[in-house]
Amino acid sequence: MNTIWPGVYATLMGIHFALLQTGYFFELQIGLTAAYPSFITVILSWLAGSVIGLRAGRGGADYSLLLHVASLAAYGACVLLLNTWPYQTGLLPLYAALIMVSGAQAGYFFAVNTKLFSSVSRLFLMENNGFVAGWIIGFFGFVAFGHSFDIIGPATMGAVSAWLISGRPRPL
Amino acid sequence: MVIEHTEKVNLRQAGKWREEAILFLAGICLIMLQFFMIREITALLLGTEIVIFIVTVSYFLGYSVGYYMAGVLTTGNVRKLAPFFWMIHLTMPFSLRYLSGFAMLRTPLVALVLLTFIMVFVLSSFFSILLPRFADSRGGDTGSLVRLYSVELAGAITGVVMVLSLNTHNWAQPIVYQAAFGAIVALLWGRRLAWVATISAIAVYSTLFPHLEAYSLSYHYNTAHDITDSSVLYSVNSPYQKVDMIRAGSGRRYIFLDGNQNYGSDSLRIFNKFLSRLPAALTRPGHALIVGAGSMQSLRYVSQLAGNVDIVELDGAVPEGSMRHMADINLHDRTDNWKLIIQDARKFLGGKGTKYDLIIMDVPAPLNIQVGLLHSVEFYRMAKGRLSPGGVISVSLSGRFRPGANTPQTVAAALLKVFDDVVILTPDIAGRSFAIAGRKIPFTDYQLRFAASEQGARETIIFDREKIARIVGQTPPISLDHISYPVKRSWRRVKIRYLR
Structure with a gap:
């Protein structure tokens, strides 16, 4: 197996998760409220979703691609709802559920890729390096292109990630 | 043999339980770090958007350092x-305040580098060693990782709840935070002596906290902000920002939001007269x-001249501190024709109502x-929707309006795009310009100039819509698809403060 490939895969997935997280964060701030229930919802839902995804990843079958599509669909639905009905705090539980789907993808990623590298620390390192890069891209993308980047960024990275997931290296 | 085997199993079980308790506490610490220590460092470095960005990226880089160390240690x-x-x-x-204050006195760039270094290598890095280290020591299998990571995430969720409630x-x-970290140390060592030592240290820390907090904050404001003999009236880490209210030896009071001065200088006091009293005097709003x-x-200023006043503020900690420590400045207890609404202004104005x-x-x-979004085209559209037919909005341009003054030009560009009628005034004593805009401004230039002189201005320059448009030129306004301006301004501030 190409030894570079697992590193590239984990790093790019880190970028994907960061773009989703920054996208959710900025979109909720713009379309719902800058009050703390909004960013606390992003954090708590993402964390809770990650726990669910982690536990779901213990099973034998691999649903990475399916979950990836669900995660992107959840993000798209969130952006669409926020733009169609802005400032509707009554929809916050729905947004929480949608963010949870994306968080679940992150948790699932770690569970099914435990053996991608020779150690768990390497998996976390590579994913986090990607996350930091994604956070930087997400921030400057939003600064440069504003709200439009929250659609273009995750959609582009989502397509790359889908390709990566479908042809990704199998665990060692 | 059986007893020996049982003891080994029990020990292994105890070790597992201990590791999970450690990770739960690490999850709490990582979240608390993000909310109070990052906020503290941001405020010490005068938290503009670029500073927030540098500090946050450093915090996440600390995770990478920890994950790398987990593979080595x-x-x-x-x-x-x-x-x-x-x-x-x-x-x-406390040490961060002394270190940054000491460095700021000499070379501010050293303070920035030093605090960034601490963020990357000292804060989040230790906690992020633990999860992969424990998972790898259990063989790195999926079951172990899922269990351990779930426990850490549960700790993080608990951390968020604690941050909000504390x-x-x-x-x-x-x-x-210190107690949680102390418990991690004691659990790692697993000895009674370690518990005694950590509990004692936490007790000492708690006892000394109020004094060290007051001294170190005063030192920071003395050195970084040149406020002589300062004392802390109010210091709160709200869910949004660090709010500090400071009294100087001269008696003057200051408000700092994430380290940026919000109130206290002469110009900021004059600012309120022109921003609020002048338009209120001219419009006598219901x-x-x-x-x-x-x-x-x-x-x-406004409550004396208006029928009733609503104040909308996102962060309840700010008015709470102002009512408690600045009552003689705002006289909030001498009028009852006002109400405070704690809400995001965009959500408030986006709704229907008065x-x-x-x-x-x-x-x-x-x-x-x-804050940039509060100066955007979209925001001003919402505000316009909530103005009565003859209503006006009063805005500070955060600088003197003239060619080449980026912030005033950017804010004015947004106002021009939304409002039919806009006027800008630059009173000589204010050192900055103010805009008043509406569908139709209900007073003349002469009345405006007279009102400015009543607020103490000797000379006031007034710009009408045509002159404003000429000075604004092609300057783009802030909008949801063009939000780069606050970051550019923040970058200029960072360059001036740290790179010159």
């Missing part, structure tokens, strides 16, 4: 490192709205994206 090494890291953390946040007292978050509380001095005769934008300059 043994669990025994981690145990030895833990007390060392905790002892450094026990000096915080933000009213400035001592609560640091003490809970319903007035003040966006942003700050010192609440605007309330004093139409206002006067909206006063008492918000800081656009130094971060959040």
Whole structure:
């Protein structure tokens, strides 16, 4: 197996998760409220979703691609709802559920890729390096292109990630 | 043999239980770090958007450092490192204030580099060693990782709840954080002596906290902000920002939001007269709205001239501190024709309700994206929707309006795009310009100039829409698809402060 490939895969997935997280964060701030229930919802839902995804990843079958599509669909639905009905705090539980789907993808990623590298620390390192890069891209993308980047960024990275997931290296 | 085997199993079980308890506490610490220590460092470096960005990226880079170290260190090494890291953390946040204050006096760039270094290598890095280290020591199998990571995430969720419930007292978050870290150290060592030592250290930290907090904050404001003999009136880590209210030896009071001065200088006091009293005197509004509380001095000026006043403020900690420590400045207790609404101004104005005769934008300059959105085309459209037919909005341009003055041009560009009628005034004593805009401004230039002179201006330059458009030129306004301005301004501030 190409030894570079697992590193590239984990790093790019880190970028994907960061773009989703920054996208959710900025979109909720713009379309719902800058009050703390909004960013606390992003954090708590993402964390809770990650726990669910982690536990779901213990099973034998691999649903990475399916979950990836669900995660992107959840993000798209969130952006669409926020733009169609802005400032509707009554929809916050729905947004929480949608963010949870994306968080679940992150948790699932770690569970099914435990053996991608020779150690768990390497998996976390590579994913986090990607996350930091994604956070930087997400921030400057939003600064440069504003709200439009929250659609273009995750959609582009989502397509790359889908390709990566479908042809990704199998665990060692 | 059976007894020996049972003992080994019990020991292994105890070790597993201990690791999971450690990870739960690490999850709490990582979240608390993000909310109070990052906030502290941001405020020390005068938190504009670029500073927030540098500090946050450093925090996440700390995770990478920890994950790398997890692959290099043994669990025994981690145990030895833990007390060392905790002892450094026990000096915080006080040591950070002394270090940054000391460095700021000489070369501010050193303060920036030093605090960034601490963020990357000292804060989040230790906690992020633990999860992969424990998972790898259990063989790195999926079952172990899922269990351990779930426990850490559960800790993080608990951390968020704790941060929210502990933000009213400035001592609560640091003490809970130190206690959680101390428990991690004691659990790693697993000896009674370690528990005695950590509990004693936490007791000492808690006892000394109020004194060290007051001294170190005063030192920071003395050195970094040149406020002589300062004392701390109010210091709160709200869910949004660090709010500090300071009294100088001269008696003057200051408000700092994430380290940026919001109230206190002469120009900021004059600012409120022109931003709020002048338009209120000219319009005598039945319903007035003040966006942003700050010192609440605007309330004093407007409530005397308006039928009733609504104040909308996102962060309840700011008006709470102002009512408690600046009552003689805002006189909030001498009038009853006002009410405070704790809500995001965009959500408030985006809804339906009272139409206002006067909206006063008492918000800081656009130094971060959040505040930048309050100077955007979309925001002004919402404000226009809530103005009565003859209503006006009063806005500070955060600088003197002239060619080449980027912030005033950017804010004016947004106003021009939304409002039919806009006028800008630059009173000589204010050192900055103010805009008043509406569908149709209900007073003349002569009345405006006269009102400015009543506020103490000897000379006032007035720009009409045509002159404003000429000076604004092609300057793009802030909008949801063009939010770069606050970051550019923030970058200019960072360059001036740290790179020159």
